[in-house]
Amino acid sequence: MHDIRLIRDDPAAFDAALARRGVDAVSGSILALDTARRAVATAMQEAQNRRNEASKLIGAAMGRGDKDEAERLKAEVAEIKNTLPKLEQEDRELSAELQEALAAYPNLPDPAVPDGEDEAQNVEVSRWGTPRQFNFAPKEHADLGPTLGLDFETGAAISGARFTFLRGQMARLQRALGQFMLDKQTSENGHLECATPLLVREESLFGTGQLPKFAEDNFQTTDGRWLIPTAEVSLTNSVREQILDGATLPLRLTALTPCFRSEAGAAGKDTRGYIRQHQFEKVELVTICAPDQSEAEHERMTAAAESILQALELPYRKVLLCAGDMGFTAKKTFDLEVWLPGQNAYREISSISNCGDFQARRMNARFRAEEKAKPEFVHTLNGSGLAVGRTLVAVLENYQQEDGSVEVPAALLPYMGGIDRLVPA
Template identity: 60%
Template sequence: MHDIRFIRENPDAFDAAMTKRGRGPEASRLLELDTARREATARLQELETTRNTKSKLIGQAKAKGDDALFNQLRAEVDTLKSQMDEAATEQAKADEALRTELASLPNLPMDDVPEGADENDNEEVRGWGEPKEFAFAPKDHVAIGEGLGGLDFEAAAAMSGARFAVLKGQLARLERALAAFMLDMHTLQHGYSETSVPLLVRDEALFGTGQLPKFSEDQFHTTDGRWLIPTAEVPLTNLVRDAIHAESAFPMRLTAHTPCFRSEAGAAGRDTRGLMRMHQFYKVELVSIVKPEESEEELERMTGCAEAVLRALELPYRVMLLCAGDMGFGARKTYDLEVWLPSQNTYREISSCSNCGDFQARRMEARFKREGEKKPEYLHTLNGSGVAVGRALLAVLENHQNEDGSVTIPAALRPYMGGIEVLKP
C-alpha cells in the first residue's frame, strides 16, 4: 500500500517510479480521489461541529423554558443528523475509492533497480560454481526420477489431474532430507526461528502480503471462504499485523517448511513437464521483519543465506538483480537465484529474495515504536525462498547424475539420508 502523503508531496517522483514499473502516470488521478476524500471528511466534520453547537443550545432553550426555540433547534438537529448520515456515506465511499486504487498499484522500485520490461533486462550480479561437463548426454529429472522408480506422474494425474506428482521411496526420502537440511542450516547457522503456520488463511492475510485482490486467480479458494497459502510468506509476515511492537523485537527472522498451493493460471510451455511448476510443492521460506534502516542490508544477508544452501548442495548458480518490469507486485528490490539445469543447458530460478520496504506493513498495519518515541513507524518486511524443495530436488538429480542412471548424493545431504551416498535404479 502506498502513502498518499508521499504522493501528495512528491507527485513527480511517484510518477517516475510508476513509469519505471511500466505504468503510466498515476499521481494526478490519485490526488483527485484524495481531494474528494478530504472534502468529504471536511464536510462531515463541519456538520458535526454545527450539530454539537445546536445540541448545546437545545439544553439552554429547555432550561429557559423557550419551547418554540427548543422545538426549532430539535428539528434543525434532526436535519443535521440526516445530512451527517449522507456525508458519512460519501466519506466512506471516497475513502474506499482511494484505498482501492492505492492497493492496486505495485511497490516503488529502489533507485538501484535497473530499468527494463522483462527477464531479458535483468542483470547478473555474481555466479558460483562451474556447470559439470558430462561424458554422456545428461537426462532431465523426469527421466532420472522415473529410472529410479521414485517419480510417478500418472498416478498423481489419475487422482488429482495435471501438475501433481507422487514421489516414492528414495526420492520421497530425498525430498524430506532436503527440507530438514535447509531448516537446520537456517536455524542453526543463520539465526532464523523455525515456525509452524496455518496452511489456510483469510482474505485479510493475502491482502496484507499483496496477493489479493490483484492475484486472486493464482490462488486456491476453499468452500468456507479461506485460501490455501501460495507460500509461507503469507502467514509468517502476518504474524506482526494489526499491532504496535516494541523496538527490541527486531530484527525478527522466521523460517517455515510448508506445502504451497498455486493455480498457475495461464502457465504453459516447457514447465508443464516435470516438477518445475506444480499446483502443490514444498518450500522452505525465509521472512525477515526489520526496522526501516535495516532492510537494505537484510536483503543482502537473506540472499546470502539462500546461496549457502546451493553451495552446500554443490549446485552451480547465478544471482540476478531483477529489473523493475520483472519484479513481483510487492517488491522494491529482488534478487533471483538461478540454478544450472544440464537438461535445459541454462539457469532456472530456484529462489527469489525481495525487500518490500513498508509496502506490506501498511497493508497490515504492522508498526513498531522506538524507545523514547511516541509516534509509531511502519516496519519493513522481506521474504525469500531458502529454497524451493522440489526445484532443489530436480537440480540435485540433474547435476549429480551418473551415466548408469544413478545419482550421487551431495556430502552435506548424506547425514539426512542415513549415510546413503548414491541413489541407484
C-alpha cells in the same frame, strides 16, 4: 499499499516510479478521490461541530425565554441529524474506494533497480561454482527421474497435470533436502523455526499482496479460506495489526511447508517435469525489521539462501531483477538461478525480495523505536531458502552418472539413512 501522503507531496515522482513498472499515470485519479474524501470529512466535522454548538445554544435560548430561537435551533439540529448519516455513508464509501486504489498498484521500485520490461533486462551480479563437465550427454530430470522414483504418471492419474508421486529413495531425497535446509537456516543463519497454518483467511492473502489481484493464482476452499501459495503469507501475517517493540527487531522467521498454486507458470512453459507444480514444498525465509535495517537484511537473507546452494555444491548465479520483472509487492529483488546441465541453462530457484513498508501498510503492522515514540510501519522481506522441488531437480541433473544413477551430495548424507546413491529400478 501506497502512502497517500507520498502521492500528495510529489504526484509526478509517484507516476514516474510506477511508469518504470509499466503502469500509466494514476496519481490524478487517486488525488481526486482523496480530495473528495477530505471534503466530505471536513463537511462531516463541521456539521458535528455545528450540531454540538446549536444544542448548547438551545439551552441558552430557553433560559432567556426566546422560544422562537430555541425552536429554530431545534429544527437546525434535527436537519443536521438527518444529514450526518448521509455524510458518514459517503465518507465510508470514498474511504473504501481510496484504499482500494492505493492497494491496486505495485510497489515502487528502489532507485538501485535497473529499468527494463522483462527478464531480458535483469542484471547478473555474480556467479558461484563452475558447471560440471560431463563425459556423456546429461539428461533432463524429467527423463532421468522416472526410474529413480519420480512418478509423473501416477501423480497425474490421482490429481491431474502438475502433480507428482515420489517413491522410495526419491521421497527420501526430497525429505532430506527440506530437513537439511531447515536445519541450516535455523542453526547457522539465525532464523526462528515456525510451524504455520496452511489455510488462511482472505485478509491474510490481502496483507501479503496475493489478493485481490492474483486470486486466480490461488486455491480457495468452500468455507472461504485459502491454501497458502507460500509460507510467506502465514509468517508475515504473524505480526499483522500489531505494534512491535523496536528492540525485538529484526524478527527472522522460517518454515518448511507444502505450498499450493493454481497458476503454475506461463502457459506452455515447463509442462514436463517437476519444476512447476500445483503442490510443492519450500523453506521460506521472512524478516520483519525497522526501515533502516531492511537493506542489510536483504543482503543477509540472500546470503542465507546462497549458503544452501554452496553447501550442496550447485553452481548458480545471482541476478538483480529489473523493474518490469519484479513481483507485485517487491521494491527490490535478487533471484538465484541454479545451473541445470540437462537444460544447459540457469533456472530460478529462489527469489529474495525487500517489500519495504508496502505489505506492512496492508497488514497495519508497526513498531515503536522507543517506548513513547510514534508507531512506524515495519519493513518486510521474504524469500525462498530454498524451493525444495527445484533443488531436487538441480541435484538430479548435476549429480547424475552415466549409468542413470545419482550421487547424493555430501551435505545430505546424514539425512539419507545410509543411501549414498539413487539407483534406477
